[in-house]
Amino acid sequence: MDVIDLYYLHRWDKTVPIAESVGGLVDLMGAGKIRAIGLSEVSTTRLREAQQIAEIAAVQNEYSLWTRNPELGLVEACEQTGVALVPFSPLARGFLTGALPDPQAFESGDLRRGMPRFQPDHWPGNAALLPAWTALAAEAGCKPGQLALAWLLSRGERVVPIPGTTDPDHLDENLAAVHLTLSDDVLARADALVNHATVVGPRYSAAQSREVDADTFEEDA
Template identity: 65%
Template sequence: MTLLRGGLALPRMGLGCMNLSHAYGIPPSEEDGLAVLRAALDDGVTHLDTATLYGGGRNEELVGRALQGRRDEVLLASKGGMEMVDGVKVIDGRPATLRVQVDASLSRLGVDHIDLYYLHRWDKSVPITESVGALASLVDAGKIGAIGLSEVSVKTLHAAQEAAPIAAVQNEYSLWSRNPELGMLEATRAAGIALVAFSPVARGFLSDSVGDPAALAPKDIRRAMPRFSSDNWPANEALLPAWRALAAEAGCTPAQLALAWLLSRGEHVVPIPGTTSIDHLREDFAALSLSVDVGLLERAGDLIDTDTVSGPRYAPGPASEVDAETFEDPA
């Protein structure tokens, strides 16, 4: 367990629920999505992560259905400040908007309290202290338990801490996305803040499940990501044979090795893999009990890293929406 500010205990791994409703091609049916969530609960998964954005609210509704009669079994995390409006993603961190969105999340989830609530993106037109101050008032009102930030820089984290305690930062972190190593990994460790790692298996790349990006569903978000483009994919795909061999040497699957590497980065690092498969769910969480040689983990870090991976995380448009440090412009 990772102890958050305020005494909130966060399990070492959580389930990212996004792809049950959003982003990666055609989501499963509601009943199949519920089956995954209920299997997770039955297997002892105690941290679920959702958001206002995912599926235009449908993901929170799905999670809420799964939690009926079982709310006390989980640490429930959601996010606001980014939502779908008439089919368009809108980032809005104004206090009034956040208050409305928290109430809407509570309603969709069917709960009276969300344990951990993130500002999904910093709205750069609103001072971070104003957005975080609004969330602090919702902590005081008992609607949320702790405040998190997502895709932020160390500078923004420090500014936010002037307004209220921050319990968690959720940034992308995996072998092929090392941006937290530009300062956030150490800043969160030093402050006693959880670093929640989304996309810990590199959007399927490190689980060796992508195949041909050209065959992805038309609305799959990876189609617009540079690392899956025809310019970069061949170089990235060329890393996979050695990656598979390294996982075989470790006696685990490629996804498990990716998660074991992340878990080794610090007790405060909390991966939240997502899946639409019960088998893959169990495969991912089995990584918690793996014992992988330190030397092999170091070799994994040398094989897949910023120098060996081709292409940036995001195309210019999406990149402009995030605040986290980048290797393209570390300053």
């Protein structure tokens, strides 16, 4: 293609000033190679710094019921400045579908094997949330994954989750979440059931956390 509509800086190199990295993307815009600039896994502070250099169209950070880091300021900042917040892993890496196998059965190359929440010391506590979660979805008349996506969509007009799948049936299921009408009570119960206080373990290991710049809860720092 001749031009890229939205080009993300997927990981900010912490040894390079954000102004320099974003400045490089501004040069690409000037050359007509990209139309808009996006950031990924950045903190609210870094977004504000980048906005001093260029207009930022989107921020792609992990956000779901079980990963609430964007609520530490990023959701509000995006809403205030007209930036699209694009949650990746909106289904909590499959957890919120209610259909995951035991993580011990993950294939050797599965990235989740190295994530604390799927490891033996944390997984039982997280798995204990699933019966109530699937029951709430059934009560709401939808699939567990649809409930998770509908909750995200309720967070604001600028929140645009991007669930991934290789299954056409799952794709149709995910798209149907856009048309769900859920009561405030159901959304509030979902929010209370799966959140930072009820999920066991940080989202990343210490080594993985050093690679990203997203806002972090104090106990996970």
